[in-house]
Amino acid sequence: MTRLILGSASTSRARILNQADIAFTVRVSDVDEPAAVAAAQEKLDGEQLTPAMEAQLLADMKASAVANLPGINSRPSVLVLGCDSVFELDGASYGKPYQVDVAVQRWKQMRGRTGVLHTGHALVDAATGTRAQRTVSTRVSFAEPSDAEIQRYAQSGEPLNCAGGFTIDGRGSAFIDSIEGDHLSVIGVSPAALHSMLAELGHSITDLWSPPRR
Secondary structure (H helix, E strand, C coil), rough: CCEEEEEECCCHHHHHHHCCCCCCCCCCCCHHHHHHHHHHHHHHCCCCCHHHHHHHHHHHHHHHHHHHHCCCCCCEEEEEEEEEEEEECCCCEECCCCCHHHHHHHCCCCCCCEEEEEEEEEEEEEECCCEEEEEEEEEEECCCCCCCHHHHHHHHHHHCCHHHHHHCHHHHHHHHHHEECCHHHCCCCCCCHHHHHHCCCCCCCCHECCCCCC
16 A cells, blocks of 8 residues: 655645545655755856756755655655745745745735746655656746735735745735646645656555545
8 A cells, every 4th residue: 555755844735635635644854955955056066056956956855854764764655755845036046035024025026027936846765765756837927016015914924934935825815916837836736746756656646545435
């Protein structure tokens, strides 16, 4: 029986998987994201780590960190899913703002414009180390909220722990004009990407569905 572990504490990712009736458990990865990005950038020897590369790198590291935990790495048919999102605007990477003033600054920069939300996905077979990867990139066009609306949104706390400082499934949805691509990947994880990665590793997403109710 195939078992899926989500290597993320994200409630949004867990909600998407639950809504897709995908059975999983959660083990949070312990990855120093800034250090990982800095180390990867140094290895590129002058080349730029793109936002899409950064998202996939962190997804890979999170999945690997959980897959290598004692008690997990020796179990057959255990798959670990790691995800990470990075927002790109004008070629620059933007992660979580964490602070209200940073979120306000971001929104004043983003409003009325279009950026790309990259979500990296990595699926690792814990026993063999075999992996599949998918980066899903979605264009997000923003409305033009007023300065007062931006301030109140930032102070609500909703955008502080979101890549790019926005959501499309909460208060922030009022300030989004359009989405071009996989909207679920913007929220946190793409079931379509998961389906594709499972198939690549020789599994079916239907194996993770709950049994029919009698």
